Amino acid sequence: MTQTSPRRRIRWATVSDHTILILGAILMLAPPLLAFISASHDAVTIHREGIQVGFGDQLGANFQKAMFEKGGFTQTVDGTLMLMNSLILGVGFAVGKIIISMMAAYAIVYFRLRFATLAFWMIFTTLLLPLEVRILPSYEAIQRLGLTNTYTGLIVPLIASATGTFFFRQFFMSVPEELVEAARIDGAGPVKFFIDILVPLSRTMIAAIFIIMFVFGWNQYLWPTLITTDESFFTLVRGIKQIVLSYTDAQIPEHGQALALAIIAMLPPVLIVIFFQNWFVKGLTESDK
Amino acid sequence: MKRAGFTTIWLPVALLLPQLMIIAIFFYWPAGWAVQSSFYLQDPFGFGSTFVGVDNYTDLANNGEYMRIAWFTVVYSALVTFFSLSIALLLAVKADNVIRGAKTYRTLLMWVYAIAPPVAGFLGILFFDQRNGPLTIFFQTFGWDFKLGVNYNSTATAMVMAAVWKQIPVNFIFFLSGLQSIPRAVREAAMIDNRSATGRFWQVTFPLLAPTAFFLLIINITYALFDTFGIIDALMKGEPGNNPMTLVYKVYLDGFRGNDLGGSSAQSVILMVLVLLLTIFQFRLIERRIHYT
Numbered sequence: 001m002t003q004t005s006p007r008r009r010i011r012w013a014t015v016s017d018h019t020i021l022i023l024g025a026i027l028m029l030a031p032p033l034l035a036f037i038s039a040s041h042d043a044v045t046i047h048r049e050g051i052q053v054g055f056g057d058q059l060g061a062n063f064q065k066a067m068f069e070k071g072g073f074t075q076t077v078d079g080t081l082m083l084m085n086s087l088i089l090g091v092g093f094a095v096g097k098i099i100i101s102m103m104a105a106y107a108i109v110y111f112r113l114r115f116a117t118l119a120f121w122m123i124f125t126t127l128l129l130p131l132e133v134r135i136l137p138s139y140e141a142i143q144r145l146g147l148t149n150t151y152t153g154l155i156v157p158l159i160a161s162a163t164g165t166f167f168f169r170q171f172f173m174s175v176p177e178e179l180v181e182a183a184r185i186d187g188a189g190p191v192k193f194f195i196d197i198l199v200p201l202s203r204t205m206i207a208a209i210f211i212i213m214f215v216f217g218w219n220q221y222l223w224p225t226l227i228t229t230d231e232s233f234f235t236l237v238r239g240i241k242q243i244v245l246s247y248t249d250a251q252i253p254e255h256g257q258a259l260a261l262a263i264i265a266m267l268p269p270v271l272i273v274i275f276f277q278n279w280f281v282k283g284l285t286e287s288d289k
Numbered sequence: 290m291k292r293a294g295f296t297t298i299w300l301p302v303a304l305l306l307p308q309l310m311i312i313a314i315f316f317y318w319p320a321g322w323a324v325q326s327s328f329y330l331q332d333p334f335g336f337g338s339t340f341v342g343v344d345n346y347t348d349l350a351n352n353g354e355y356m357r358i359a360w361f362t363v364v365y366s367a368l369v370t371f372f373s374l375s376i377a378l379l380l381a382v383k384a385d386n387v388i389r390g391a392k393t394y395r396t397l398l399m400w401v402y403a404i405a406p407p408v409a410g411f412l413g414i415l416f417f418d419q420r421n422g423p424l425t426i427f428f429q430t431f432g433w434d435f436k437l438g439v440n441y442n443s444t445a446t447a448m449v450m451a452a453v454w455k456q457i458p459v460n461f462i463f464f465l466s467g468l469q470s471i472p473r474a475v476r477e478a479a480m481i482d483n484r485s486a487t488g489r490f491w492q493v494t495f496p497l498l499a500p501t502a503f504f505l506l507i508i509n510i511t512y513a514l515f516d517t518f519g520i521i522d523a524l525m526k527g528e529p530g531n532n533p534m535t536l537v538y539k540v541y542l543d544g545f546r547g548n549d550l551g552g553s554s555a556q557s558v559i560l561m562v563l564v565l566l567l568t569i570f571q572f573r574l575i576e577r578r579i580h581y582t
Binding site: 025140165 | 294295296297298300301302304305307308309311312314315316318319320322323326376379380383384386387390394395396397398399400401402403404405406407408410411412414415416418420421422423454457458459462463466486511515516518519522523526527537540541544545550553554557560561564565568
């Protein structure tokens with residue numbers, strides 16, 4: 001009796017652990033999954049009965065319409081165009097941010113500069129104020145520069161925050177001092193050291209940051225909403241508002257199509273996070289600390 | 290800075306220039322401009338502006354609606370932070386416990402990180418649908434006449450639930466990595482000292498997680514204040530009306546729909562001060578964290 005009771009208690013604890021985890025997984029999984037299943041029905045069914053739990057036969061048709069049927073006020077945008085814009089924003093933002101912040105971090109860490117401390121503080125003050133706080137003046141600045149409805153206006157202001165620089169600075173600081181000493185003895189200049197040694201060394205870090213920044217850029221909503229009024233610049237996430245309106249207000253609501261478009265809007269970042277989750281988790285937990 | 294750094298002058302300047310230029314144009318200029326215009330009253334038709342001192346600020350303090358929104362923001366942030374942190378902590382502790390399927394659970398619990406806030410809001414619209422949303426029906430069985438977008442409390446509940454759901458993954462990832470960094474020796478020692486799992490959690494694990502929790506507290510408050518814009522915008526379907534909203538939404542509404550530049554700028558400045566205070570608080574906590582580890 002004394003031998004079985006602790007073993008039994010442990011087993012019960014394990015069962016309750018798994019139960020809680022399964023409930024948690026259902027909580028996270030159910031909403032998008034049911035939306036996906038519902039996207040396989042025609043508009044009338046969804047309109048009349050709401051969310052569906054079994055698959056229908058309209059999945060292909062709804063996704064086809066979402067991707068290729070022109071919609072919006074001007075009847076010129078389809079899902080493919082919005083997908084392209086989302087990719088441009090996600091990749092453009094991530095690549096731009098990585099290049100600019102690696103350069104800046106390299107300058108701060110590896111050079112003896114008199115104004116390095118000043119530059120450091122100027123850059124890191126930007127960590128304090130997210131774009132949402134200074135949204136109106138940032139919009140005014142873009143408007144005065146004539147950059148509304150351009151990819152530059154969409155992407156570059158989002159880069160004006162030092163998260164990437166901060167991350168690469170931390171990483172460069174942890175690179176052994178001997179490396180740069182050895183490189184100098186071997187006669188490598190600063191450019192050669194950066195391109196041939198430091199960049200290859202940072203590969204994993206670059207990948208991690210790329211994933212985080214791609215998801216961040218892809219998921220931007222407020223800034224694209226303000227900057228792009230021309231529908232040909234709409235991203236999928238920016239277009240969600242139109243999806244919501246067509247789902248709730250339109251006279252003949254295209255429910256299936258709206259759901260399919262919402263699924264397309266979440267799919268690429270979700271797949272990237274799932275497939276590269278080790279890099280992603282590493283980047284997230286190490287960069288934000 | 291590295292001891293054996295390079296001594297070239299032109300190269301680091303050239304490397305820093307792009308970052309500094311972007312920051313100057315898209316950060317310092319707008320931020321300064323916001324502070325300046327918060328002291329002016331803009332003509333709504335664009336014919337100049339008049340210096341009004343702190344009038345924009347006192348107007349806000351005397352504005353009942355603004356104070357009500359501020360109060361909602363406080364309650365909203367507190368609820369979102371509390372629920373997303375506690376649910377994530379529970380799940381992380383369990384995920385750290387189990388041996389079988391640990392990796393699958395981790396994937397299932399973190400992937401929602403990649404979903405955009407407005408998309409989460411759109412999912413909320415499906416589940417809180419007036420006629421046949423599952424959660425609307427669920428609330429109605431308890432006698433609550435749930436009306437998204439019409440009833441203040443209903444909309445607020447939907448906003449909190451969607452925001453909590455979206456934030457669980459981030460907290461889960463950080464808590465799990467915090468738990469996994471607790472040394473095995475410490476766990477085993479605790480195992481010998483304290484046989485109750487609950488006792489062990491509150492006396493050993495939780496204090497060791499405190500630095501992570503403090504850090505996440507700030508992250509979550511910032512999230513509730515700023516990043517939930519998309520959720521709020523989607524759930525009110527673009528019709529502010531009588532619906533609850535946060536301070537950031539109000540900035541957007543007054544600045545872009547109401548064309549009240551001065552008032553909106555003053556609100557921006559208030560938020561800036563708020564974020565600065567949060568950051569100072571965070572830095573002090575990080576200083577304290579050094580004593581922990």
